[in-house]
Amino acid sequence: MIPARFEYHRPADVASALALLSEHGDEARVLAGGHSLIPMMKLRMAAVSHLIDLQDIKDLSGIRIEGGRVTIGAMTTQHELIENAALAEAAPILREAALQIADPQVRYMGTVGGNVANGDPGNDMPGLMQCLGAVLHLTGPEGSREVAARDYYEAAYMTAREDDEILTAISFDAPMGGYAYEKQKRKIGDYATAACAALVTMEGGRCTAASIAMTNLSDTPIWSEEAGAALIGTSCDKAAVDAAVAAASAAINPTEDNRGPVDFKRHVAAVIIRRAIERAVSRA
Numbered sequence: 486m487i488p489a490r491f492e493y494h495r496p497a498d499v500a501s502a503l504a505l506l507s508e509h510g511d512e513a514r515v516l517a518g519g520h521s522l523i524p525m526m527k528l529r530m531a532a533v534s535h536l537i538d539l540q541d542i543k544d545l546s547g548i549r550i551e552g553g554r555v556t557i558g559a560m561t562t563q564h565e566l567i568e569n570a571a572l573a574e575a576a577p578i579l580r581e582a583a584l585q586i587a588d589p590q591v592r593y594m595g596t597v598g599g600n601v602a603n604g605d606p607g608n609d610m611p612g613l614m615q616c617l618g619a620v621l622h623l624t625g626p627e628g629s630r631e632v633a634a635r636d637y638y639e640a641a642y643m644t645a646r647e648d649d650e651i652l653t654a655i656s657f658d659a660p661m662g663g664y665a666y667e668k669q670k671r672k673i674g675d676y677a678t679a680a681c682a683a684l685v686t687m688e689g690g691r692c693t694a695a696s697i698a699m700t701n702l703s704d705t706p707i708w709s710e711e712a713g714a715a716l717i718g719t720s721c722d723k724a725a726v727d728a729a730v731a732a733a734s735a736a737i738n739p740t741e742d743n744r745g746p747v748d749f750k751r752h753v754a755a756v757i758i759r760r761a762i763e764r765a766v767s768r769a
């Protein structure tokens with residue numbers, strides 16, 4: 486399939502991109518790496534008359550780590566996440582998760598911003614950003630605002646971003662303690678059947694902080710406050726991990742599709758959540 490005819494725009498700065506979005510309204514979409522949008526256009530599941538390519542906007546790229554705060558430009562590719570040594574040191578869970586996205590070809594083009602902005606429940610970065618407590622930086626005609634990743638996702642492909650807003654960056658505090666990103670997929674390059682991000686901090690043998698989020702187990706990513714709470718204050722022994730897995734499992738709502746029936750997905754989810762928590766605890 487080839488996409489329907491469209492006009493291609495390549496602005497040099499955010500202000501020009503916003504002006505094009507305002508001018509063309511519903512007929513326009515921004516283009517990042519194109520690895521979600523172009524396939525949708527080819528399948529005629531997305532009709533876009535004006536594509537606004539963000540790749541010349543230098544302000545949207547790059548990774549900054551200042552005073553323990555990590556800021557990632559929306560146009561930073563998944564490959565750049567993997568290659569950045571300072572990021573691997575400050576927030577190794579990002580590298581671990583990015584290495585499990587698709588394959589090198591997709592990761593060379595696919596951006597963090599496209600992955601997070603889109604609202605595809607199969608994407609790995611949204612759950613990860615919820616686990617990290619990240620903030621999404623949006624800019625539109627009315628100015629800039631921040632939305633917590635935990636408040637951004639409303640339903641599949643429905644988010645708190647207005648159509649005339651651009652995601653410019655994502656920021657979060659460099660996480661402390663142990664981490665793990667676990668993902669079960671049918672084959673290399675596939676989206677998750679179930680995935681889980683876990684962060685666990687231990688002090689003096691007790692868990693002082695924990696954050697658990699899941700991917701592709703509902704129509705949005707799911708951050709389970711209850712799963713984290715089940716670990717906090719415990720030694721993360723078997724009873725506590727059982728309680729955390731039960732709490733996280735209660736928060737998901739998988740549907741049957743070509744990755745399997747609901748019972749299978751629930752079973753896989755429980756295994757993956759447990760693995761993520763146990764590995765995060767072992768690294769804490």
Ligand SMILES: Cc1cc2nc3c(=O)[nH]c(=O)nc-3n(C[C@H](O)[C@H](O)[C@H](O)COP(=O)(O)OP(=O)(O)OC[C@H]3O[C@@H](n4cnc5c(N)ncnc54)[C@H](O)[C@@H]3O)c2cc1C
Nearest residue numbers: 515517518519520521522587595596598599600608609652
């Ligand atoms: C074969 C294959 C396998 C894949 N497997 C996985 C996987 O396992 N896990 C995974 O997470 N992803 C996977 N992906 C998706 C891939 O990571 C995408 O590239 C990514 O999700 C979207 O990023 P992009 O830069 O390509 O965005 P694009 O396709 O360019 O854009 C996606 C959507 O987001 C919007 N958008 C993009 N950037 C912004 C912005 N800055 N502000 C506002 N809106 C914006 C666009 O308008 C569009 O609607 C796979 C893709 C392919 C082709």
